[in-house]
Amino acid sequence: xxxxxxxxxxxxxxxxxxxxxxxxxxxxxxxxxxxxxxxxxxxxxxxxxxxxxxxxxxxxxxxxxxxxxxxxxxxxxxxxxxxxxxxxxxxxxxxxxxxxxxxxxxxxxxxxxxxxxxxxxxxxxxxxxxxxxxxxxxxxxxxxxxxxxxxxxxxxxxxxxxxxxxxxxxxxxxxxxxxxxxxxxxxxxxxxxxxxxxxxxxxxxxxxxxxx
Amino acid sequence: xxxxxxxxxxxxxxxxxxxxxxxxxxxxxxxxxxxxxxxxxxxxxxxxxxxxxxxxxxxxxxxxxxxxxxxxxxxxxxxxxxxxxxxxxxxxxxxxxxxxxxxxxxxxxxxxxxxxxxxxxxxxxxxxxxxxxxxxxxxxxxxxxxxxxxxxxxxxxxxxxxxxxxxxxxxxxxxxxxxxxxxxxxxxxxxxxxxxxxxxxxxxxxxxxxxx
DNA sequence: GCAAGACTGGAACGGATCGTTCCGCTCTGC
DNA sequence: GCAGAGCGGAACGATCCGTTCCAGTCTTGC
Numbered sequence: 001x002x003x004x005x006x007x008x009x010x011x012x013x014x015x016x017x018x019x020x021x022x023x024x025x026x027x028x029x030x031x032x033x034x035x036x037x038x039x040x041x042x043x044x045x046x047x048x049x050x051x052x053x054x055x056x057x058x059x060x061x062x063x064x065x066x067x068x069x070x071x072x073x074x075x076x077x078x079x080x081x082x083x084x085x086x087x088x089x090x091x092x093x094x095x096x097x098x099x100x101x102x103x104x105x106x107x108x109x110x111x112x113x114x115x116x117x118x119x120x121x122x123x124x125x126x127x128x129x130x131x132x133x134x135x136x137x138x139x140x141x142x143x144x145x146x147x148x149x150x151x152x153x154x155x156x157x158x159x160x161x162x163x164x165x166x167x168x169x170x171x172x173x174x175x176x177x178x179x180x181x182x183x184x185x186x187x188x189x190x191x192x193x194x195x196x197x198x199x200x201x202x203x204x205x206x207x208x209x210x211x212x
Numbered sequence: 213x214x215x216x217x218x219x220x221x222x223x224x225x226x227x228x229x230x231x232x233x234x235x236x237x238x239x240x241x242x243x244x245x246x247x248x249x250x251x252x253x254x255x256x257x258x259x260x261x262x263x264x265x266x267x268x269x270x271x272x273x274x275x276x277x278x279x280x281x282x283x284x285x286x287x288x289x290x291x292x293x294x295x296x297x298x299x300x301x302x303x304x305x306x307x308x309x310x311x312x313x314x315x316x317x318x319x320x321x322x323x324x325x326x327x328x329x330x331x332x333x334x335x336x337x338x339x340x341x342x343x344x345x346x347x348x349x350x351x352x353x354x355x356x357x358x359x360x361x362x363x364x365x366x367x368x369x370x371x372x373x374x375x376x377x378x379x380x381x382x383x384x385x386x387x388x389x390x391x392x393x394x395x396x397x398x399x400x401x402x403x404x405x406x407x408x409x410x411x412x413x414x415x416x417x418x419x420x421x422x423x424x
Numbered sequence: 425g426c427a428a429g430a431c432t433g434g435a436a437c438g439g440a441t442c443g444t445t446c447c448g449c450t451c452t453g454c
Numbered sequence: 455g456c457a458g459a460g461c462g463g464a465a466c467g468a469t470c471c472g473t474t475c476c477a478g479t480c481t482t483g484c
Contacts, residue, residue, distance in 0.1 A: 156391070160372040160376060160391065164368060174410075175412060178411070179368070185397075185398040186394045187394070196393055197390045200387060204378050207379070
């Protein structure tokens with residue numbers, strides 16, 4: 001498993017991964033964590049971080065971009081499922097479970113506002129948004145989703161599930177799936193009553209990203 | 213409406229309320245907010261705060277105690293409803309709506325770990341826990357609640373709803389009720405399938421309160 | 425072998441933040 | 455009219471954190 005343990009380059013390459021993973025874990029646990037905490041968790045010095053990323057903000061952007069990519073992959077997979085004629089509800093439920101597993105929502109949301117997005121991030125966000133809209137529209141048109149649920153609702157529901165943090169990572173994931181299963185039941189067509197209040201408007205969600 | 217506007221004592225009495233309300237609003241928005249932000253929001257100087265509370269921690273404890281009291285009142289009211297023979301599901305739903313409205317969960321949860329609890333707080337917490345257990349047990353025994361939902365589940369669900377924060381306070385409240393309505397549908401007996409994973413154990417929830 | 429330099433650990437620095445104290449002022453209640 | 459309760463906000467000291475810097479280690483091309 002351990003590649004050629006020696007070699008400066010091998011260590012550097014391993015550090016690349018170790019640092020990213022440590023950063024993900026640390027900032028997931030506390031979005032305002034100091035950069036020294038990441039270094040400590042990764043078992044490296046601070047220089048090892050600054051050699052790779054010119055600043056903390058750049059590291060955060062990298063994490064966020066990765067999280068968004070995972071989200072996009074999940075959405076794309078679900079759309080592909082629909083294209084392949086798979087059951088719409090199954091495709092949607094898989095999508096939700098996959099997003100919850102990836103923890104990408106947690107990261108993306110918890111990091112929102114702590115750095116200024118760059119162009120790439122905006123493009124990814126738009127791409128994810130488009131996929132999202134298509135996915136929800138098609139699932140609803142297939143009659144699998146409540147009529148009064150909109151795209152923004154799904155985003156907020158994912159946020160709520162991401163807010164569950166209890167015990168270690170594994171237990172947290174387990175509990176998140178527990179509440180996802182619960183809410184999925186309520187999301188499935190048809191609902192039993194009207195939902196109060198209008199769903200979130202897209203601008204309301206976007207406001208998260210401005211750093212005032 | 214405005215009581216005798218003049219009078220040092222009258223102003224002091226008004227400041228009591230103004231400060232508490234400002235503190236609630238500020239710390240709800242950002243649990244780590246500086247105490248100066250509370251003073252600014254209240255429109256008073258910092259001295260006015262320190263005249264009333266010897267330290268920031270004491271102020272936080274006061275807020276948390278009040279929030280817990282609101283929670284207990286809601287639970288007691290629901291138990292009273294049951295005693296009066298009211299429909300179990302209606303009593304439970306009212307309880308949930310009232311707790312969401314009070315925003316007490318938000319405050320209590322967001323403040324957990326930012327100060328060390330005192331004896332009074334522990335007693336209140338135990339009292340709330342007892343009421344909680346009685347309420348859920350009786351609602352479930354009345355056949356209104358899913359069998360696989362436990363007390364700790366309800367707590368975590370309230371936390372999830374409290375994590376919704378979007379736009380101003382009014383809009384946030386509206387959206388919280390939207391998702392409460394959704395999850396209530398899923399909570400109602402009977403469920404459609406098994407919920408994955410065991411519910412949270414009481415110790416898991418309690419761990420929130422230790423400041424490591 | 426050996427020297428240049430890539431890479432690293434961690435101490436040091438400077439700026440920002442925040443809880444708390446303190447001082448001078450105002451206005452009241454007697 | 456005056457003692458002092460109550461107040462605003464500047465000042466202080468502690469803490470924290472991002473970033474820089476330096477001294478040491480190991481690799482690799484020659």
